[in-house]
Amino acid sequence: xxxxxxxxxxxxxxxxxxxxxxxxxxxxxxxxxxxxxxxxxxxxxxxxxxxxxxxxxxxxxxxxxxxxxxxxxxxxxxxxxxxxxxxxxxxxxxxxxxxxxxxxxxxxxxxxxxxxxxxxxxxxxxxxxxxxxxxxxxxxxxxxxxxxxxxxxxxxxxxxxxxxxxxxxxxxxxxxxxxxxxxxxxxxxxxxxxxxxxxxxxxxxxxxxxxxxxxxxxxxxxxxxxxxxxxxxxxxxxxxxxxxxxxxxxxxx
Amino acid sequence: xxxxxxxxxxxxxxxxxxxxxxxxxxxxxxxxxxxxxxxxxxxxxxxxxxxxxxxxxxxxxxxxxxxxxxxxxxxxxxxxxxxxxxxxxxxxxxxxxxxxxxxxxxxxxxxxxxxxxxxxxxxxxxxxxxxxxxxxxxxxxxxxxxxxxxxxxxxxxxxxxxxxxxxxxxxxxxxxxxxxxxxxxxxxxxxxxxxxxxxxxxxxxxxxxxxxxxxxxxxxxxxxxxxxxxxxxxxxxxxxxxxxxxxxxxxxxxxxxxxxxxxxxxxxxxxxxxxxxxxxxxxxxxxxxxxxxxx
Ligand SMILES: Cc1cc2nc3c(=O)[nH]c(=O)nc-3n(C[C@H](O)[C@H](O)[C@H](O)COP(=O)(O)OP(=O)(O)OC[C@H]3O[C@@H](n4cnc5c(N)ncnc54)[C@H](O)[C@@H]3O)c2cc1C
Ligand code: SF4
Ligand code: SF4
Ligand code: SF4
Numbered sequence: 001x002x003x004x005x006x007x008x009x010x011x012x013x014x015x016x017x018x019x020x021x022x023x024x025x026x027x028x029x030x031x032x033x034x035x036x037x038x039x040x041x042x043x044x045x046x047x048x049x050x051x052x053x054x055x056x057x058x059x060x061x062x063x064x065x066x067x068x069x070x071x072x073x074x075x076x077x078x079x080x081x082x083x084x085x086x087x088x089x090x091x092x093x094x095x096x097x098x099x100x101x102x103x104x105x106x107x108x109x110x111x112x113x114x115x116x117x118x119x120x121x122x123x124x125x126x127x128x129x130x131x132x133x134x135x136x137x138x139x140x141x142x143x144x145x146x147x148x149x150x151x152x153x154x155x156x157x158x159x160x161x162x163x164x165x166x167x168x169x170x171x172x173x174x175x176x177x178x179x180x181x182x183x184x185x186x187x188x189x190x191x192x193x194x195x196x197x198x199x200x201x202x203x204x205x206x207x208x209x210x211x212x213x214x215x216x217x218x219x220x221x222x223x224x225x226x227x228x229x230x231x232x233x234x235x236x237x238x239x240x241x242x243x244x245x246x247x248x249x250x251x252x253x
Numbered sequence: 254x255x256x257x258x259x260x261x262x263x264x265x266x267x268x269x270x271x272x273x274x275x276x277x278x279x280x281x282x283x284x285x286x287x288x289x290x291x292x293x294x295x296x297x298x299x300x301x302x303x304x305x306x307x308x309x310x311x312x313x314x315x316x317x318x319x320x321x322x323x324x325x326x327x328x329x330x331x332x333x334x335x336x337x338x339x340x341x342x343x344x345x346x347x348x349x350x351x352x353x354x355x356x357x358x359x360x361x362x363x364x365x366x367x368x369x370x371x372x373x374x375x376x377x378x379x380x381x382x383x384x385x386x387x388x389x390x391x392x393x394x395x396x397x398x399x400x401x402x403x404x405x406x407x408x409x410x411x412x413x414x415x416x417x418x419x420x421x422x423x424x425x426x427x428x429x430x431x432x433x434x435x436x437x438x439x440x441x442x443x444x445x446x447x448x449x450x451x452x453x454x455x456x457x458x459x460x461x462x463x464x465x466x467x468x469x470x471x472x473x474x475x476x477x478x479x480x481x482x483x484x485x486x487x488x489x490x491x492x493x494x495x496x497x498x499x500x501x502x503x504x505x506x507x508x509x510x511x512x513x514x515x516x517x518x519x520x521x522x523x524x525x526x527x528x529x530x531x532x533x534x535x536x537x538x539x540x541x542x543x544x545x546x547x548x
Binding site for chain 2: 133138167198221227230
């Protein structure tokens with residue numbers, strides 16, 4: 001086994017659901033930590049005060065502009081990590097924090113929250129509220145293959161991670177409306193229902209086979225958009241679904 | 254990749270279950286396989302296109318009995334957003350082994366959900382059997398209504414079966430009338446999302462099936478994955494299907510290949526043309542999104 005990669009979780013303005021999601025891999029988390037990644041920084045899980053150097057930094061939460069420490073830590077994390085991931089909907093798109101208007105105990109002045117890409121460059125997006133534990137596992141395994149694998153493994157990991165890197169380039173907003181703008185209005189929707197099945201707050205319903213978004217209910221997590229097969233679909237990876245699922249399963253055994 | 258996708262075997266087949274054949278669209282492959290998988294504990298239930306309160310409008314449904322599978326058998330040529338239930342089925346129903354049937358695009362969605370489970374927690378390893386149905390194009394409900402009621406002059410509620418084959422769209426009514434129209438008239442009603450579709454025979458399914466290639470009442474069946482092979486071999490051993498080698502039936506695999514090639518060529522051209530739909534002020538082309546290139 002090649003040496004492990006180092007992973008950290010930087011906690012900004014989020015609900016800690018993303019952090020808990022890492023742990024929701026249960027025994028898989030131990031496997032990841034035994035063989036692939038050392039967790040070098042994470043709220044409550046690692047006893048480290050200051051942002052260390054790391055290969056992959058998962059940033060949870062949006063960045064509060066009223067909180068200088070958040071801005072400083074985010075910049076520091078960018079400088080010290082090879083791959084910076086907007087981990088979860090708040091970091092990627094603002095999510096529910098878009099609607100925060102301060103007045104919260106014990107920081108009543110905190111009211112301006114931006115997705116982290118408004119402060120630093122982000123390499124990769126993992127949207128959804130929270131992202132799925134299985135996706136954290138997949139990204140950890142792929143990041144390991146990318147940084148420590150042989151040429152073939154590097155190619156596989158690059159192909160796998162590319163759409164998530166492209167999502168980071170796409171911009172820092174995504175909500176149910178993006179289904180309308182970038183999929184339906186673009187003549188791409190074919191009515192599979194994935195978006196409605198994915199939405200964590202049931203803001204999407206299917207009317208005569210097409211999604212209808214209740215915009216007041218949408219929290220801007222971007223899950224529907226990123227899970228939609230017509231927002232992006234990479235044949236080179238998906239055509240090899242059996243191989244990829246087996247590779248990840250094999251890595252976790 | 255080949256227009257027919259990767260597959261381990263292809264065969265012409267028909268269910269040996271008379272009840273299923275009475276209700277199914279073609280050889281009853283999908284309903285028979287799900288009934289077998291339920292019986293064997295391979296799946297706890299399957300997401301199928303169930304009935305709704307409007308005639309011929311399917312609604313995704315979780316079937317856990319053969320009776321429910323039979324209620325959902327047959328083809329509705331309009332959208333049934335089956336993936337809508339993909340998370341629900343592991344939550345409210347609590348299933349660990351899920352079956353799902355879908356058009357090629359829906360099987361693509363299923364595989365994306367497994368390979369990139371971004372917002373579909375604890376779903377990826379619970380897809381136990383993904384069955385695909387061949388698909389040239391699909392229609393909105395209102396489009397189907399226009400075709401049946403305006404072009405074929407039949408009431409939706411009086412229709413017993415609809416079928417596309419041998420160059421015709423055909424509706425059979427309860428009272429024995431048969432109305433037909435040429436499929437080329439359907440073209441303008443096809444939902445736009447189908448024009449960028451690059452899969453005819455559900456390349457990513459465990460097993461996929463359609464009528465094309467086989468004689469009336471029979472189906473062409475592609476066995477594609479290891480999982481699919483296991484289930485297919487089991488069902489054959491249990492005597493659930495009659496089979497014929499595909500090279501001994503008419504019109505055979507050549508027609509499947511021809512139609513698949515036509516669909517993919519036409520739609521690839523459409524995808525390419527989207528790049529230059531518009532024009533910028535400086536005279537260079539301005540395009541629409543290509544979902545196969547980037548988000
Ligand atoms: C829109 C559409 C276009 C098709 N085009 C072709 C074609 O060009 N060539 C070809 O050979 N075959 C085509 N088919 C497939 C064909 O009509 C049959 O569905 C297939 O042969 C299976 O028949 P069966 O007797 O094995 O299945 P059955 O035992 O009758 O079971 C069919 C299953 O499909 C499900 N289903 C029905 N309608 C839908 C729907 N709209 N969306 C998702 N699931 C559905 C049912 O719930 C059922 O579980 C098309 C099907 C659809 C829905
Ligand atoms: S997931 Fe995408 S393609 Fe499927 S119904 Fe929703 S918007 Fe349409
Ligand atoms: S519609 Fe639902 S899934 Fe989509 S962004 Fe809004 S909350 Fe998220
Ligand atoms: S043509 Fe393609 S996109 Fe349209 S319903 Fe069939 S499989 Fe789906």
